[in-house]
Amino acid sequence: MSFPKGFLWGGATAANQYEGGYLEGGKGLSTADVVTAGSHTTPRQITWRNPETGETGCTGIGFGAAMAFEKGAIPDVIDGAYYPSHVATDFYHHFKEDIALMKEMGFKTFRMSMNWARIFPNGEDETPNEEGLKFYDEVFDECAKYGIEPLVTLSHYETPLNLVHKYGGWQNRKCIDAFVKYSTTVMKHYKGKVKYWLTFNEINMMSMIPFFAGGCMQNDEQTKAQGAHNQFVASALTVKAAHEISDEIKVGQMLAYQPNYAMTCDPNDQVLVMERNHSTLWYSDVQTGGKYPNYKLKEYERKGIVLETEPEDFELLEKYSADFLSFSCYGSSTFTTHDSEAGSGNFVMGVKNPYLETNAWGWATDPHCLRLACNTLYDRYHKPLWIVENGIGWDDKKEADGSVHDTYRIDYLRANVKSMDDAINLDGVELMGYTMWGCIDLVSAGTGEMKKRYGFVYVDRDDKGNGTLERSRKDSFYWYKKCIASDGADL
Ligand code: BGP
Numbered sequence: 001m002s003f004p005k006g007f008l009w010g011g012a013t014a015a016n017q018y019e020g021g022y023l024e025g026g027k028g029l030s031t032a033d034v035v036t037a038g039s040h041t042t043p044r045q046i047t048w049r050n051p052e053t054g055e056t057g058c059t060g061i062g063f064g065a066a067m068a069f070e071k072g073a074i075p076d077v078i079d080g081a082y083y084p085s086h087v088a089t090d091f092y093h094h095f096k097e098d099i100a101l102m103k104e105m106g107f108k109t110f111r112m113s114m115n116w117a118r119i120f121p122n123g124e125d126e127t128p129n130e131e132g133l134k135f136y137d138e139v140f141d142e143c144a145k146y147g148i149e150p151l152v153t154l155s156h157y158e159t160p161l162n163l164v165h166k167y168g169g170w171q172n173r174k175c176i177d178a179f180v181k182y183s184t185t186v187m188k189h190y191k192g193k194v195k196y197w198l199t200f201n202e203i204n205m206m207s208m209i210p211f212f213a214g215g216c217m218q219n220d221e222q223t224k225a226q227g228a229h230n231q232f233v234a235s236a237l238t239v240k241a242a243h244e245i246s247d248e249i250k251v252g253q254m255l256a257y258q259p260n261y262a263m264t265c266d267p268n269d270q271v272l273v274m275e276r277n278h279s280t281l282w283y284s285d286v287q288t289g290g291k292y293p294n295y296k297l298k299e300y301e302r303k304g305i306v307l308e309t310e311p312e313d314f315e316l317l318e319k320y321s322a323d324f325l326s327f328s329c330y331g332s333s334t335f336t337t338h339d340s341e342a343g344s345g346n347f348v349m350g351v352k353n354p355y356l357e358t359n360a361w362g363w364a365t366d367p368h369c370l371r372l373a374c375n376t377l378y379d380r381y382h383k384p385l386w387i388v389e390n391g392i393g394w395d396d397k398k399e400a401d402g403s404v405h406d407t408y409r410i411d412y413l414r415a416n417v418k419s420m421d422d423a424i425n426l427d428g429v430e431l432m433g434y435t436m437w438g439c440i441d442l443v444s445a446g447t448g449e450m451k452k453r454y455g456f457v458y459v460d461r462d463d464k465g466n467g468t469l470e471r472s473r474k475d476s477f478y479w480y481k482k483c484i485a486s487d488g489a490d491l
Contacts, residue, residue: 002489007433008108008151008386008432009433009484010107010110011102011436011440013111014153014156014442015032015114016156016157017085020087020089020090025131025135026130027115028120030116031075031158033083035047037448038447038448038449039463040360045058045059045061046058047075047078048078049073055073057073061212075217084443088442089469091112094469094471099139101457101477102146102439103146104481108147111198112139112150112152113152113158115132116160116179119132119136119182120160120185124160124162124163136186137193141193151433152186152198153198153254154182154198154238157202159214161215164217168218169210169214170227171227172230175214180237180241183241184238184245187245196252197252198253198254200231200254204279207228207279210224214230221303222305226307229309232286233317236287238251239323243320252323252386253326254326255283256327257280258328258330258332258333259368261273261332262334262335263335263353269336269337273335278295278296285380288322290321292314324386325383325386326385327377328389332356333364334364335351336351343362344361359394361452365392365412370387375423378423378429384431385432386431386432386433388433389436390434391436391454392408392412395453398458402458403472403473403474404474405474406475409476413479413483417488436480439455440471442454456477456480457471457473
């Protein structure tokens with residue numbers, strides 16, 4: 001067992017689930033600010049207001065949204081709704097304490113996201129918000145103090161709300177210009193402090209949750225195809241700008257990827273799995289591979305989807321493909337054409353895999369998922385990989401003395417670190433780093449719950465927003481510290 005020299009061990013977070021301070025320091029509103037809490041059984045909602053009639057309401061993050069918006073409603077913050085992201089677990093006021101905890105665990109890297117609306121409150125303001133720039137300067141200085149390399153996602157499930165009101169979100173090419181101005185501004189401003197950037201978190205979620213992924217106010221196939229295309233072009237232009245700013249800066253793609261299994265050896269199940277793979281991998285074929293794959297072009301032809309493009313788009317995609325490919329991977333999904341018990345996962349439904357155990361949210365733990373994922377992605381693109389999300393959600397119980405005995409999390413992580421080790425040492429995959437998701441407890445993206453916790457550090461806050469926000473170390477904190485100190489040997 002050995003990890004490459006300089007392997008970046010660490011943890012991951014996202015502003016919309018962690019940062020809070022939603023109106024502090026001159027920040028503007030973003031899409032995440034109008035998404036309410038949900039629960040294990042109730043989906044999260046987008047709140048809206050009709051500026052003409054004054055009527056307010058909420059609608060599911062799925063297909064309902066388009067209906068409300070067609071009637072002239074705009075997503076907006078309304079009185080009486082509870083929005084967990086407004087405070088989240090308050091990194092805004094706890095960053096020094098949190099980064100010190102990361103240092104104590106031995107983090108080499110910290111994945112976080114920058115809130116676009118903190119830098120450009122309306123998404124496309126003439127000049128950036130100085131207070132916003134200063135906040136992240138302080139965060140990166142704190143990281144530098146401890147030798148922690150930041151990995152920054154430019155847009156993690158949030159788009160400035162003004163761009164949604166004005167343009168209807170990412171299906172409009174105007175968002176490309178706004179984003180590239182934002183990415184160029186911050187890459188220049190933080191030159192020397194931030195080397196690694198990701199453009200869009202889980203870009204493939206455009207197919208499933210286009211409001212989260214791109215502030216899109218419609219859910220039809222044409223809108224989603226255009227939204228994704230515009231984000232690809234914006235990503236390519238960001239790679240171009242990065243390389244002009246400094247040779248040191250690397251811009252990665254971020255994909256939600258996990259292995260898909262066929263439930264049976266029925267060839268129909270194999271075809272189903274191939275199609276499921278295509279529905280994810282076309283995103284990395286374009287952004288990391290540099291080209292739309294034929295199977296996607298054929299699908300667009302069949303469905304009558306026509307993209308609005310500029311002549312230089314395809315050359316840009318090819319010339320400025322991502323420098324590396326990062327991905328989230330929590331387990332695996334299983335599919336079949338036959339009747340079977342439903343399963344659950346990271347925004348992907350499949351069927352229950354009888355060989356795997358699941359947590360309370362139905363997500364399956366798969367001891368080989370990382371090795372399988374790394375091999376598929378490395379074989380396909382031969383570019384360096386970075387596992388930027390992996391972990392297990394659990395309703396942890398804090399004891400009276402502040403301890404949390406999360407052995408289930410340690411077991412999960414042990415198996416996953418081994419799987420990653422296999423990918424490196426048995427298969428020769430080039431892996432840059434590993435950032436465990438939600439290293440300090442934060443709000444769940446899928447359900448909006450606080451009790452679906454992932455962290456090494458427990459944060460005192462409940463589903464209704466009560467709690468002192470006090471931090472305490474779980475057993476997994478000490479385990480991860482040992483894992484990093486021994487470079488993955490002492491598990
Ligand atoms: C990914 C997202 C994260 C994160 C994670 C866990 O899809 O990039 O934002 O939240 O999944 O999902 P959840 O919070 O729904 O448990």
